[in-house]
Amino acid sequence: MTAELLESARALGPRIVSDRRTIHSHPEMAYDEEQTSTLVQARLRDLGIPFRAGLAKTGVVAQIKGELGEGPCVLLRADMDALPIEERSGVAFASEIPGVMHACGHDAHTAMLLGAAQLLLERRSQFAGTVKLMFQPAEEGGAGAARMIEDGVLSGPPVDAAFMLHVRPELEAGQVSYGAGPILAGADAFSITVEGRGGHAARPHQAVDPVVVGAQIVNAIQTLVAREVDPTVPAVVTLGSFNAGNRSNVIADRAVLKGTIRAFDDGLFTHLEQRLRDIVTGVASALRATANVEFEMRYPPAVCDPAMAELLGESARGLLGSDAVFTSRPQMGAEDFAFVLQKVPGAMLWLGVKSPEWAEPKPLHTATFDIDESALPIGSSALVGVAIDYLNRS
Numbered sequence: 001m002t003a004e005l006l007e008s009a010r011a012l013g014p015r016i017v018s019d020r021r022t023i024h025s026h027p028e029m030a031y032d033e034e035q036t037s038t039l040v041q042a043r044l045r046d047l048g049i050p051f052r053a054g055l056a057k058t059g060v061v062a063q064i065k066g067e068l069g070e071g072p073c074v075l076l077r078a079d080m081d082a083l084p085i086e087e088r089s090g091v092a093f094a095s096e097i098p099g100v101m102h103a104c105g106h107d108a109h110t111a112m113l114l115g116a117a118q119l120l121l122e123r124r125s126q127f128a129g130t131v132k133l134m135f136q137p138a139e140e141g142g143a144g145a146a147r148m149i150e151d152g153v154l155s156g157p158p159v160d161a162a163f164m165l166h167v168r169p170e171l172e173a174g175q176v177s178y179g180a181g182p183i184l185a186g187a188d189a190f191s192i193t194v195e196g197r198g199g200h201a202a203r204p205h206q207a208v209d210p211v212v213v214g215a216q217i218v219n220a221i222q223t224l225v226a227r228e229v230d231p232t233v234p235a236v237v238t239l240g241s242f243n244a245g246n247r248s249n250v251i252a253d254r255a256v257l258k259g260t261i262r263a264f265d266d267g268l269f270t271h272l273e274q275r276l277r278d279i280v281t282g283v284a285s286a287l288r289a290t291a292n293v294e295f296e297m298r299y300p301p302a303v304c305d306p307a308m309a310e311l312l313g314e315s316a317r318g319l320l321g322s323d324a325v326f327t328s329r330p331q332m333g334a335e336d337f338a339f340v341l342q343k344v345p346g347a348m349l350w351l352g353v354k355s356p357e358w359a360e361p362k363p364l365h366t367a368t369f370d371i372d373e374s375a376l377p378i379g380s381s382a383l384v385g386v387a388i389d390y391l392n393r394s
């Protein structure tokens, strides 16, 4: 089946590429994926695949039943949202929306799952049970997967196993990798507000400068991982944004800092959250300001079931040959598929999208991010392969 599957996926390649480019040029942010959702629904309708729309606002779930009778249900997932980044990739089909870009490859994920839908439909005589296709909003910080679970994506019929893939620009197109156990960290987004007292730049003694207080907080937070976490245990605290004031000669009255904590262990998260609060309020009060910390959202670590990871790896080896399939080490990135993995066993595949022609790396979440589109049919066939292998395993 595998050589034939890859061949059919390659024949479908131009369609997958054109869907990806359409979505790429019209990127939409979390919970705003109306056009993308409409495109997904139109494709499913054309194929005659039944679906339900409006889960988690823009999410879509479709079902393909095998012709070999009743059986388990396996879910394949794609995410649809883009990022607030101004695209500088230089591609002809670049974003037409200022300040918004598909810089995490979710355009490719959606197009590949649509390709997989067609391939599965053509192979219904080869499996029993059901394949569910989950097109979700808001992976980037909005926990779209959690909301789709609330809206019933894992029931009717109940899902027994789940798989996804994510593009990986460090890995060559044609290669994939996978891992068992905790492979992506949990992520905890937080926001610090420092309240000082604004004033004239020439009269700092009459003000409480929140920029100076914020700067001390930035430094003090660096001790959290360096001095309070066991060096053999992975953890990251990063501040991605620091905003205060807008004039050179005015002392601002407030600073807002936003950041993220990454770790694998629940107890460590709780410790870092508490210590972050202690440091922020302690530094602020020592410097005559006040500050508070709000934790906005915690993604759990993504934990791949060892048996499902092995099935995924075995399926990929069958498709691409063992030389092209690697095992991956855990990463500190986060993924809201972790919410699905808390409910059902599953695994994720890293899909190589690096082109041999690139002189520079094109990392995820950057303005120059890009993919080698020859990987798209490989992604579609890897999803189809693992779904059928799961349903047909004895």
Ligand SMILES: [Zn+2]
Pocket: 104, 140, 364, 365
């Ligand atoms: Zn991302």
Ligand SMILES: [Zn+2]
Pocket: 104, 105, 106, 139, 166
């Ligand atoms: Zn992503």
